[in-house]
Amino acid sequence: MSTNNLIELHQVTKRFPVGDGEFTALSDINLSFSKGEFAGLIGPSGSGKTTLLNLIGALDDSTEGEIKINGKNIANNSDEASALLRNEHIGFIFQSYNLLPVYTIYENVEFPLILQKIPKEDRKIMVLQALEWVGLKDIANKKPSQISGGQAQRVAIARSIVKKPEIILADEPTANLDSENAYKIMDILKNLNEELGITFLFSSHDSKVIKYLKRVISLEDGKIINDEVK
Numbered sequence: 001m002s003t004n005n006l007i008e009l010h011q012v013t014k015r016f017p018v019g020d021g022e023f024t025a026l027s028d029i030n031l032s033f034s035k036g037e038f039a040g041l042i043g044p045s046g047s048g049k050t051t052l053l054n055l056i057g058a059l060d061d062s063t064e065g066e067i068k069i070n071g072k073n074i075a076n077n078s079d080e081a082s083a084l085l086r087n088e089h090i091g092f093i094f095q096s097y098n099l100l101p102v103y104t105i106y107e108n109v110e111f112p113l114i115l116q117k118i119p120k121e122d123r124k125i126m127v128l129q130a131l132e133w134v135g136l137k138d139i140a141n142k143k144p145s146q147i148s149g150g151q152a153q154r155v156a157i158a159r160s161i162v163k164k165p166e167i168i169l170a171d172e173p174t175a176n177l178d179s180e181n182a183y184k185i186m187d188i189l190k191n192l193n194e195e196l197g198i199t200f201l202f203s204s205h206d207s208k209v210i211k212y213l214k215r216v217i218s219l220e221d222g223k224i225i226n227d228e229v230k
């Protein structure tokens with residue numbers, strides 16, 4: 001297996017305990033992604049897309065197999081090591097924007113930098129830059145309740161890119177958006193991929209997302225049934 005890949009999965013299986021038995025959500029997954037990819041997992045509901053993103057994002061552990069990020073196996077990471085990996089290398093975008101309602105847009109984007117103990121002046125530069133990328137610098141002082149769904153997803157994108165992660169995992173990022181906002185979000189993400197070289201891995205049913213992908217990986221019943229570069 002090549003070591004030049006940013007993400008590598010080797011014979012990954014995930015089983016969940018169900019009642020007295022087990023349910024196999026992913027079985028024998030072999031996949032690799034190089035830096036700068038704009039790839040997506042597609043497939044019917046329950047095919048394992050979110051489970052796979054969660055394993056790659058170190059939000060959950062595989063039952064069997066090896067997952068390497070930057071050549072380092074994360075399979076047996078402690079919770080602390082997983083948190084560090086997420087902090088330093090991975091950004092997340094979800095279908096629900098998960099913004100903190102009592103904080104301003106600026107503070108929501110600043111939050112991950114405070115967790116990383118980055119000094120205030122550096123934080124300011126980074127937050128304003130991230131808000132500029134998503135075109136929301138002008139509404140930095142508003143609260144999440146005062147903005148639209150499309151704007152909220154753009155705030156979530158700013159929060160995910162503020163630490164300049166190498167990888168962004170986007171789980172159904174357009175699921176709650178109308179077409180116009182979905183296209184706007186995909187244009188922003190495509191730009192971030194092309195201009196900043198961030199590697200993107202999506203999970204989606206949405207044909208508007210699929211249209212943008214440069215590589216489409218189809219899952220069915222926890223297995224890869226097709227892997228196509230467009």
Ligand SMILES: Nc1ncnc2c1ncn2[C@@H]1O[C@H](COP(=O)(O)OP(=O)(O)OP(=O)(O)O)[C@@H](O)[C@H]1O
Nearest residue numbers: 016017018023025044045046047048049050051052
């Ligand atoms: N914690 C869990 N315990 C038991 N089964 C689970 C658990 N998490 C997921 N599953 C099962 O694993 C399978 C894959 O789920 P997953 O959420 O990865 O699918 P998905 O392709 O992302 O679906 P959707 O498009 O609906 O989000 C499903 O059958 C689901 O019920």
